[in-house]
Amino acid sequence: xxxxxxxxxxxxxFVDVFGNVIxxxxxxxxxxxxxxxxxDLEDLEKHFFAFIxxxxxxxxxxxxxxxxxxxxxxxxxxxxxxxxxxxxxxxxLTSLDADERLRLAELNAQYRARFGFPFVLAARLSDRxxxxxxxxxxxxxxxxxxxxxxxxxxxxIGHLRLADxxxxxxxxx
Ligand code: 2AL
Numbered sequence: 001x002x003x004x005x006x007x008x009x010x011x012x013x014f015v016d017v018f019g020n021v022i023x024x025x026x027x028x029x030x031x032x033x034x035x036x037x038x039x040d041l042e043d044l045e046k047h048f049f050a051f052i053x054x055x056x057x058x059x060x061x062x063x064x065x066x067x068x069x070x071x072x073x074x075x076x077x078x079x080x081x082x083x084x085x086x087x088x089x090x091x092x093l094t095s096l097d098a099d100e101r102l103r104l105a106e107l108n109a110q111y112r113a114r115f116g117f118p119f120v121l122a123a124r125l126s127d128r129x130x131x132x133x134x135x136x137x138x139x140x141x142x143x144x145x146x147x148x149x150x151x152x153x154x155x156x157i158g159h160l161r162l163a164d165x166x167x168x169x170x171x172x173x
Contacts, residue, residue: 001165001166001167003037003038003039003040003041003044006036006038006041006044006166007036007037007038009033011030011033014029014032014033015029015030015033017165018032018162018165020081020082020083020161021048021158021161021162021165022048022052022063022066022154022157022158023066023067023068023081023083023084023154023157024066024067024081025063025066028048028051028052028063029048031051032044032047032048032051035047041162041166044162044166045158045159045162048158048162049155049158052151052154052155057147060147060151061116061117061147063151063154064117064118064120064147064150064151064154065117065118067084067118067120067154068080068081068084068118069105069108069118069119070088070091070093070104070108070119070121070123070131071088071093071094071096071100071101071104071105071131072104072105072108072118075088075093075094083161087122087123087124087157087160088123090123090124091123091124091126091127091128091131092127092128093123093128093131095128096128100128100132103132104131104132104135107119107132107135107136107139108135110139111135111138111139114139114143115143115146115147117150119135119138119150120150120153120154120157121134121135121153122153122156122157122160123157124157124160125156125160
């Protein structure tokens with residue numbers, strides 16, 4: 001898909017295609033559509049990220065709360081978005097044994113209790129051994145720093161999803 005195609009989309013098509021670039025936040029794609037035309041794919045990505053950066057802290061935390069836990073209840077219930085399912089499966093999180101699942105559930109609960117939002121990590125850049133290690137490490141970070149780290153992970157996830165939609169070479173340039 002090239003940028004002319006993106007710029008020619010009507011509102012409904014654009015939100016259908018880009019609505020889950022930021023997990024379960026189609027409002028962001030809806031807002032980004034108003035910014036067209038986009039000069040290139042990097043420009044399109046910048047608009048998604050600028051929207052996130054401009055939100056008050058409550059909105060940024062809201063975005064984090066739209067993410068399902070890694071290997072969490074939504075996965076067990078088959079309620080993940082198609083993108084999240086693919087990312088978590090790719091990291092090996094759909095095939096954890098019972099002990100690994102329990103350990104991750106405990107760490108996710110501790111993280112949520114400390115920060116008030118779920119632990120977010122770009123699963124495609126990680127794996128089943130690294131996820132609990134990274135979770136345990138970030139659990140001890142100061143809250144303001146952790147919010148920045150988590151939003152950085154949201155952007156990595158969004159970058160990879162855009163790359164899938166638009167062709168990796170263009171979106172990663
Ligand atoms: C996710 C998700 O759904 N995909 C991904 O890469 N990370 N969730 C999360 N809590 O980090």
